[in-house]
Every structure is written in C-alpha cells, then in structure tokens.
Amino acid sequence: MRPIVALLVMLFSLSARTQIPTSTPDIDARVEVLLKKMTLDEKIGQMNQVTGDISTGTNVAQSDMMSQIRSGHVGSVLSHTNFDNKIKMQEEAVKKSRLGIPIIFGFDVIHGYKTIFPIPLAQAASWDLASIEALERIAATEASSDGQNWTFSPMVDLSREPRWGRVMEGAGEDPYLGARIAEARVKGFQGTDLAQPNTIATCAKHFAGYGFSEGGRDYNTVDMSEQRLREFVMPPFKAAADAGSATFMNAFNTLNGTPCTMNKHIQEDMLRGEWKWNGMMVSDWNSVGETMVHGSASDVVDASAKCLIAGCDMDMAGGTYMLGMKKALEEGRVTQDQIDEAVRRVLRLKFQLGLFDNPFLYLNAKTREQNLEKPEYRDLARSVAAESMVLLKNDGGVLPITPSSPFKKIALIGPYADSRGNKDYMSFWTLGLGMREYDSTKVVTPAMALKPALEAMGFEVTVTQICMDAACTEVDYSAALKAARDADLVICLLGERGLDCGESRCVSSLELPRGQETIARMVSRGNKPVVTVLFNSRPLVFPWITENVPAILLAWQPGFEAGNALVDVLTGKVNPSGKLPITFPRNLGQVPIYYNHLNTGRPQETMGTMWTSGYLDSSVQPAWPFGFGLSYTQFRYFDIQLSKSAISMDETLEVSINVTNTGSVAGTEVVQCYIHDLSADIARPVKELKGFERIKLNPGETRKVVFKLSKDDLRYWNQDIQFKADPGKFKVFVGGNSQDVKEVEFTLR
Numbered sequence: 049m050r051p052i053v054a055l056l057v058m059l060f061s062l063s064a065r066t067q068i069p070t071s072t073p074d075i076d077a078r079v080e081v082l083l084k085k086m087t088l089d090e091k092i093g094q095m096n097q098v099t100g101d102i103s104t105g106t107n108v109a110q111s112d113m114m115s116q117i118r119s120g121h122v123g124s125v126l127s128h129t130n131f132d133n134k135i136k137m138q139e140e141a142v143k144k145s146r147l148g149i150p151i152i153f154g155f156d157v158i159h160g161y162k163t164i165f166p167i168p169l170a171q172a173a174s175w176d177l178a179s180i181e182a183l184e185r186i187a188a189t190e191a192s193s194d195g196q197n198w199t200f201s202p203m204v205d206l207s208r209e210p211r212w213g214r215v216m217e218g219a220g221e222d223p224y225l226g227a228r229i230a231e232a233r234v235k236g237f238q239g240t241d242l243a244q245p246n247t248i249a250t251c252a253k254h255f256a257g258y259g260f261s262e263g264g265r266d267y268n269t270v271d272m273s274e275q276r277l278r279e280f281v282m283p284p285f286k287a288a289a290d291a292g293s294a295t296f297m298n299a300f301n302t303l304n305g306t307p308c309t310m311n312k313h314i315q316e317d318m319l320r321g322e323w324k325w326n327g328m329m330v331s332d333w334n335s336v337g338e339t340m341v342h343g344s345a346s347d348v349v350d351a352s353a354k355c356l357i358a359g360c361d362m363d364m365a366g367g368t369y370m371l372g373m374k375k376a377l378e379e380g381r382v383t384q385d386q387i388d389e390a391v392r393r394v395l396r397l398k399f400q401l402g403l404f405d406n407p408f409l410y411l412n413a414k415t416r417e418q419n420l421e422k423p424e425y426r427d428l429a430r431s432v433a434a435e436s437m438v439l440l441k442n443d444g445g446v447l448p449i450t451p452s453s454p455f456k457k458i459a460l461i462g463p464y465a466d467s468r469g470n471k472d473y474m475s476f477w478t479l480g481l482g483m484r485e486y487d488s489t490k491v492v493t494p495a496m497a498l499k500p501a502l503e504a505m506g507f508e509v510t511v512t513q514i515c516m517d518a519a520c521t522e523v524d525y526s527a528a529l530k531a532a533r534d535a536d537l538v539i540c541l542l543g544e545r546g547l548d549c550g551e552s553r554c555v556s557s558l559e560l561p562r563g564q565e566t567i568a569r570m571v572s573r574g575n576k577p578v579v580t581v582l583f584n585s586r587p588l589v590f591p592w593i594t595e596n597v598p599a600i601l602l603a604w605q606p607g608f609e610a611g612n613a614l615v616d617v618l619t620g621k622v623n624p625s626g627k628l629p630i631t632f633p634r635n636l637g638q639v640p641i642y643y644n645h646l647n648t649g650r651p652q653e654t655m656g657t658m659w660t661s662g663y664l665d666s667s668v669q670p671a672w673p674f675g676f677g678l679s680y681t682q683f684r685y686f687d688i689q690l691s692k693s694a695i696s697m698d699e700t701l702e703v704s705i706n707v708t709n710t711g712s713v714a715g716t717e718v719v720q721c722y723i724h725d726l727s728a729d730i731a732r733p734v735k736e737l738k739g740f741e742r743i744k745l746n747p748g749e750t751r752k753v754v755f756k757l758s759k760d761d762l763r764y765w766n767q768d769i770q771f772k773a774d775p776g777k778f779k780v781f782v783g784g785n786s787q788d789v790k791e792v793e794f795t796l797r
C-alpha cells in the first residue's frame with residue numbers, strides 16, 4: 049500500500065470504536081419540549097419523506113415542494129442533488145414553517161459520492177476493513193459538504209443470487225465477512241459524533257432478506273425458516289445496529305408472507321426488542337403504499353396503521369402516511385403514543401445531526417468545494433480498486449507484464465478497452481454524479497492508463513474499442529481481428545455496462561452479455577497469450593474463457609481509477625490479493641451455490657456418482673469458491689496447531705498456522721479461518737468463516753498467524769431458536785480460500 053494511502057487509511061480509520069449514543073438526556077428533553085408544541089398534522093409531516101430532483105423508483109405523486117415544506121408536511125427530502133435548492137428548502141423549513149423544524153436530506157451514497165470508488169462487492173473482495181472504513185469516511189466528507197445528512201447505506205443484504213442486480217451493493221454471501229464490513233461502513237460514515245459537519249447518519253438496509261428473493265428478481269418473494277433468517281440474513285444487520293447505525297431501511301419484499309415494511313416480527317420483536325436498537329426506521333421507496341399492491345393492506349388507512357404499528361417511522365416517497373395516518377388515529381387503528389414515538393425518532397436523529405443547532409451546518413457554500421474530489425481521495429480509490437481485483441487464472445505466468453516479458457506488441461481489445469459512457473467501470477448507484485449525464489472524462493479508462501504505461505515500458509500498444517452498445521447494431525469485429533493478429537499479447541477487456549449494475553438490473557443469464565465470449569474466442573486464434581479482464585458487478589459464467597484463456601483477472605466495477613488500478617495490477621506494481629466474497633458458479637443451473645452449505649445425507653464427491661446429491665450434466669463444484677484468489681507469488685501453509693485439544697465453555701482456543709511466501713515477489717495473503725460443528729443438534733454448514741487476517745510477506749518470509757475461538761464463535765441458532773454452542777467435536781480449517789485448507793479437530797466440553 050502506498051505511503052499516502054496508508055496514512056489516509058490510518059487517519060480516516062482512527063475513529064474511536066465507540067458506539068454513537070442513540071440519544072442523550074439533553075436531546076430527549078429537547079425532543080419532548082418540541083413534541084408538545086406540534087399539531088397532529090405537523091407530527092405526521094415529520095414522518096413524510098419526499099423525493100428531490102432524482103427519482104430512484106416508480107412514479108409517485110409530486111406536489112409543490114415549497115408549500116409542502118411551509119405547511120410542515122416534509123420531514124425529509126431524498127435524492128436531491130442541487131446544492132442551492134437544498135439551501136432554499138432548508139430556509140423555507142426553518143424560516144417559513146410554524147415550528148421551523150429543519151429538513152434532513154437523505155441520499156444513496158453507495159460507493160463514493162463525487163469521487164467514485166469500486167462497487168461494494170469489489171471492496172468486499174479486498175477484505176481490507178480499514179480501507180473500506182476510510183473510503184466511507186471520504187464519501188461522508190464529500191456528501192456532507194454537498195448538503196447530504198444521511199446516506200441510504202450500508203446495504204448489508206447477504207446473497208447467493210448472481211442474477212440479482214443488487215448483489216453488487218453488498219458484501220457477498222458470508223455472514224461473518226458481511227458483519228465485519230457492515231461495522232466498518234457504519235463507523236466510516238458516522239465517525240464518533242453525528243453532530244460533526246463531516247459525518248452523516250447511516251441506514252442499514254434492506255431489512256430484511258431482500259438478497260434471497262426468488263429467481264434473483266428485485267422485489268420478489270422471500271420465504272425462509274426463522275433459523276436461516278437468523279443465521280444467514282441477520283448477522284450484518286445486528287453488526288450495523290451494534291455499531292450504532294442511526295437508521296435502518298426496511299425492504300420491499302415479503303418475508304414469510306408479510307411485507308417487511310409492515311413486518312412486526314423483524315422490526316419490533318427482533319430489531320427493537322431483542323437487539324434493543326432505538327434508531328429511526330424508514331421505508332423503502334413507496335413500500336408503505338406497496339403493501340396495498342402486495343394485497344396485505346386494503347387502503348391508505350390500513351397501510352398506514354399496519355406499517356406504523358410494525359415499526360416503520362418514516363414513509364419514503366409514497367405519501368401514504370400523509371393520506372391515511374390521521375384517519376388511522378381517528379378510527380383507533382393507531383394510538384397517539386405510537387405516532388409520537390415515531391416522530392421522536394425522527395426528531396432525535398435531527399438533533400443528533402446538529403440540525404436544530406445549525407440547520408445549515410451541512411450547507412456551507414464556503415467549505416463545499418474544498419472538500420470535494422481531493423486528489424488524495426483518488427489515491428485511496430486506486431489502491432482499493434487494485435486490492436479488490438481477483439486473479440482467477442495465470443497459467444504459465446503470463447502476468448505480470450514486465451519489460452522482460454517475451455512479447456513486443458500488445459493489443460487492448462474489447463467493449464471495455466476505452467468506454468466513455470453508460471457509467472461503465474461504475475454502476476447505476478453513482479447518483480452524486482447525476483442520473484445519466486456525468487463527466488466521463490473523470491473516469492480513467494483502461495486504454496487511457498495502460499497505453500502510456502506499457503509504451504513507457506517499451507511495448508507497442510494498440511487499442512481497439514468494440515462498440516457493443518444497443519446503439520451499435522452492426523458490430524465490426526474486423527479491426528479487432530486484425531489487431532489480435534498483429535499482436536504478441538492480447539488483453540481482452542469484457543464485462544457489463546455500468547448502467548446494467550444495481551437495482552432493477554436483474555438477469556436471467558449469467559453469460560457475458562451480448563455474446564462477448566465470442567470476442568475472446570476470436571482474439572485467441574493463433575495461440576498467442578491472451579489476458580481476459582472482466583468488469584463485472586456479479587458472479588458471471590464464461591466457460592470457454594475459463595477453459596481456454598491462460599490469464600483471467602476480475603476487475604469488478606473499479607470506479608474512477610479503473611485504468612490506473614489495472615496498470616498497477618497488470619504490471620505487478622500491485623501484487624493481486626483479492627479474494628472472492630461470493631462463489632462463482634460453473635453455470636446458472638448450480639445456483640444457489642455457496643460455500644457454507646449443509647453436507648446433506650448424500651454429499652457428492654465425484655460427478656456422476658449415483659444416489660448422491662449432484663447433476664447428470666454438471667459437477668457440483670463451483671468454477672471458483674468463496675475466498676479464492678491467486679497472487680503473483682505463492683504461499684505455503686504448514687504446521688497448524690491448537691493451544692488445546694479440548695476447551696470448556698468459558699475457555700478460548702488458539703489456532704495457529706505458519707504461512708511462508710515461497711515465491712520471488714512480496715505479496716499480501718488473506719488467511720482465512722473456518723469451523724465445522726460436527727455434533728450440533730441440527731445439521732451445520734460444512735464450513736463457517738470465523739476469522740481472517742490480511743498479511744504482507746516478503747519473499748521467503750514466514751509469519752505465524754493466530755486465530756482465537758471462544759464459545760461465542762461456536763454458537764448457532766438451533767431449532768428452538770436458541771443461540772447456543774453444543775459440547776462436542778469441531779473441525780477448524782485454515783487456508784487461503786474456503787477449499788484449500790489445513791484442518792485439525794478439537795472438542796468443546
């Protein structure tokens with residue numbers, strides 16, 4: 049990691065590990081004083097969030113914003129980009145409404161705000177928690193300088209569904225990794241004091257289970273056991289709540305038949321009851337109103353009552369609370385106390401943010417410009433983009449490209465060699481740049497960086513950008529064929545359009561879009577070395593490339609510094625250390641496929657074995673497993689040891705292993721520790737991640753890595769929905785991915 053970046057990471061992640069107080073006596077007292085002055089109309093107004101100059105969902109009724117604000121009917125505005133308008137809205141609220149209650153501005157700050165970082169799934173592939181926290185610190189600094197007080201992130205939905213467009217927004221399939229990243233993101237955004245002008249409130253979303261929707265389709269049905277919900281959905285949400293996330297957002301989907309927005313079990317019983325979380329819950333876009341479309345509410349009064357009683361404090365964008373809440377009170381469907389408690393949470397958040405003390409704290413035109421798009425932000429963006437890239441194949445050591453590499457002419461070929469549109473190398477969730485129009489010159493494309501860098505190393509470089517956008521009906525491959533024929537090495541740059549990544553961008557096929565594998569086959573004629581670089585937002589399947597191309601690098605959607613990060617990795621300036629946070633299937637038919645699966649009563653070891661759990665036409669093994677990623681060096685794991693062969697419930701076990709860099713270049717390895725509970729009351733996953741450590745080793749260097757396991761690491765949700773550890777045998781596995789591991793057994797007494 050470059051020194052400047054290391055300094056940034058240290059500075060930004062120095063935030064004390066204290067949880068944000070959900071309230072203080074002073075704030076509570078001030079809330080009560082204000083609440084007593086408010087009319088019912090004004091109270092319901094605080095529960096109403098209206099959309100700004102960007103719409104991120106279905107069409108909803110829009111009315112005159114300023115008159116709504118003057119009447120005290122707007123508690124919050126979301127997705128508003130125009131800074132001056134935000135000042136005007138705040139002035140209208142503070143100076144023209146009866147009680148002068150300030151507005152809170154919410155925004156989707158998903159992977160950067162004005163400086164765009166790698167997508168969250170890519171960041172997860174870095175396993176670099178300090179850098180992830182530091183990136184969110186930067187995002188909070190930019191967003192708060194631009195008048196945003198509240199981000200609708202972190203998105204902490206775990207998922208095993210590559211078809212789902214939003215898998216890019218999360219941290220993959222694992223509860224432990226997802227929980228650690230959720231914590232890092234909350235701390236990065238919120239810092240230690242929400243009243244500081246450069247910290248913003250977070251919103252853990254989408255509560256809950258959205259990533260398990262049937263068919264991998266947005267908004268679709270989710271149905272699972274309570275045991276699976278608590279084991280495979282809730283840990284990152286619990287981590288976000290424990291880290292002090294000021295708000296949560298409920299999900300569009302039904303969970304076991306009840307829409308999350310009116311799901312009392314998860315919002316009241318679990319989140320507020322069991323977890324003692326007392327922040328503010330916002331709906332998703334019109335998800336209050338959509339309870340009527342689900343068919344679980346008969347009208348706006350019914351929808352308002354059921355969602356409020358279930359714990360939804362604020363209605364995003366749909367205006368249903370404004371239409372039905374008053375009548376719900378008059379008909380006795382809700383109580384005044386229930387309304388007051390929701391309004392308290394909204395007001396408390398505004399007090400915590402310092403908005404009552406200074407409603408323009410985040411609307412300071414003087415400091416705005418100086419905090420946006422600082423060069424050092426790009427340094428960290430570049431460093432994390434490089435750290436997130438996953439080397440899947442490197443047969444024959446084609447990579448890295450160095451001056452001594454045995455080729456002279458390098459051809460960059462593909463639709464993502466030098467793309468300037470469609471938010472390529474990014475995603476739909478870069479709203480800080482605007483909806484579709486943005487300054488694409490801010491993105492460093494592969495060609496912009498690779499051509500000069502490789503030429504400076506003495507190579508001849510050609511660039512053949514293949515237009516495959518819908519606008520290019522006739523794709524001309526002739527130039528690509530010629531460029532490949534004339535070159536000694538081809539770098540084939542394929543993947544997904546940035547605008548095809550995110551919400552409402554689900555796919556029914558995991559193949560590379562628009563038949564791009566054809567390009568790889570084409571340029572591979574004449575058996576010269578080919579490197580495939582994939583700009584992907586989800587696990588994809590590319591069977592021909594997997595089998596035939598010697599080098600494959602997953603670049604994900606790397607953000608503004610795409611090209612520079614690619615130069616760093618392809619030339620070996622950065623030795624790739626990324627590890628998959630989500631399983632890559634061989635084919636869509638295997639989905640859902642994930643590493644922490646149950647053994648079944650008939651596990652299949654070899655494809656085709658009768659009477660075992662497998663397929664006639666496919667292996668059950670993934671293309672690449674969770675935690676996988678190669679390096680330009682090699683690491684040897686040996687001498688796994690336990691501090692004890694058995695521990696009691698109140699003891700801690702130490703698992704140690706030696707790791708040696710047996711190669712010729714320094715490298716970073718993510719050492720992973722898994723367990724398998726062999727004697728629980730129910731079937732347990734064949735592996736569960738319980739710890740990881742990123743270590744940097746010079747050639748020949750050996751490091752002893754130690755993991756500590758206690759009863760809390762061995763607990764699970766049993767059929768009686770108790771979270772407990774059973775005495776009995778466990779296996780511990782340590783390795784550089786979830787399959788190639790050393791193992792040892794111990795007993796919990």
Ligand code: GLC
Pocket residue numbers: 104105126127156200253332333551
């Ligand atoms: C969208 C998304 C949610 C986002 C919200 C505001 O529909 O589901 O994640 O924060 O609306 O844009």
